[in-house]
Amino acid sequence: MRFATFRHDGERHSGVVSGDALHPLSADPLTLLRAGELYTDGWNSLDGPAGPSLAEVELLAPLQPPTVRDFVAFEEHVEGVRKSVDGTSGVPDAWYAAPAFYFTNPYAVTGPGADIAVPPGCHVLDFELEVAAVIGATGGDLTPEQARTHIVGYTILNDWSARDLQSAEMKVSLGPAKGKDFATTLGPWLVTADELEPYRDGDGFLRLGMTVAVNGEEIGRDLLSNMGWPFEELVAYASRGTQVRPGDVLGSGTCGNGGCLAELWGVRGRQDPPPLRPGDTVTMTVEGIGTISNTIVEGADPVPLPPARRRPRDRPSAA
Template sequence: MKLITFTNKTGEERIGWLEGDMVVDMNLLDDKLPTNMLSFIDNHESYFKIISTHLNITPHYKIEEVKLLPPLPNPRSFRDYVAFEEHMLNASKSFGHPVSKDWYDMPIFYFTNHHGVYGPNDDILCPKHETNLDIELEMAVVIGKKGKDITEEEAGDYIFGYTVFNDWTARAIQRKEMTVPLGPHKGKDFANSIGPCIITKDEMEQYRCSISRQSHPEHLAMPPQTSNRFDLKMTAKINGRTICKGNYKTVHWTFPEMIQRASENNVTLMPGDILGSGTVGWGSLMENNFSVHRPLASGDEVELEIEGIGVLKNKVVL
């Protein structure tokens, strides 16, 4: 199921799901169903049972009759990881420092702005005086159940679904900030776009693949892992031109490993928390020193696509 948040013809915020190019409004289907995504995620097991009792559903709108919003406009928290080794190597080279050996010991994350969430077709305002505005092509997982000290083996039970994530980045600001060892700050918190939908975890199983953990030769001693990866094409376009083609299966640290890391030491994850995967290799302009495409400018249209989920499109404005 591809779940969405949208405004209807009268401007009311609603939730539902896509049936091809048609939209089902949950609350019009059954008034016991909620009108916001966070409430739905909080009690999704009960709500899915209600939905299952409705057969031969007739959609309520054509997709062009509604405005898609971020599928989860108000996540409870938003962590972002750096889980792809290729991106880590490229980024470290760009910033002029080696990859820390500790990166290979644990998945690393920072907290980003869970209030700065944008959806499909939203304009993204470039920070003042920023000269190297960049994109980051990522997938994100949405937590569906409360838990702490969750093991990697248990983590699948805590996943609600997945979405496309653009971790917009002000590289000029970030470059200064990263000289202080506290991670990214104002270079990251101005915009996080997600969408166009949240695909429920059951629909992702068709993409699950068995592949050993990918690593460069100097790290071949890493133990292999053969599950928890998905064979999903990931593509980034700017103004219609493809600037990156990647695949989620190349990820080094998987979502279950990220969930274990986030929840360890008695830390509680909540329904509606989001964890970003980090950028797929070559999924940002900085990795090519902006040679594939200049820094983003006003009017540029960015499209991030992940197979099975959809296309997240935004325009940059001043």
């Protein structure tokens, strides 16, 4: 099944996609996931009358995730973007040891056709082509085998990146902050895991074709199966010492071979193609899932803040 969230006649709804029609759900996908009723409600909705057609609605992000973890699971991406962002060649040994991730902003999730505003102060805007797994059941310290049953489905993820802000922030030896938290696009819908099982290869990876184009010109093309770890291992790692819960989103990280502009800049030694500008449209397609397309628009100017004050290093007196 494919679960979508959409706006129709000014109101927000959710439904199951069947052909060009939407069959209304009783609640949004996150509520149904938490209640353990997403599949049941989905089948019930298909037995009822169809609602509006896809052509009549504005698709929104399929769900509003409580958390978004974004991994970096493609070796080729690490090699290229590392050269672009911090001028360092190669792939660090630590990348091979464990699947690294960071938490990004769940409040900045956007829909598959939404306009994306340039973040304040950004002059080097980039896209990142990814696939995300969505968690359907709570679990902690999972094995990869157990983790597979906790993945309810998949969606496309565009991890928009302000490369100039990111590069400056990461000199403080922390992960990206304002370089990343302004927009994360999910869509066009949530495709249940069973629909993608026919794409699984002999090593357990999902062999899905992935492409990205800017203004109709293809920039990148890769296979999801080029990940260093399959999603089950990413979920198992994410659950280590904690829990994954219904609605959590786990991104694959950016694919290689042009999955983002920064990778190409690192390989070519110049900003070719150029950073995204207002008016550019970024279109991503993933086999078995669908297509999302977002247009860049002007953003706000940054609210100015002063630099850190040099303060005396006073200490409290001993008691």
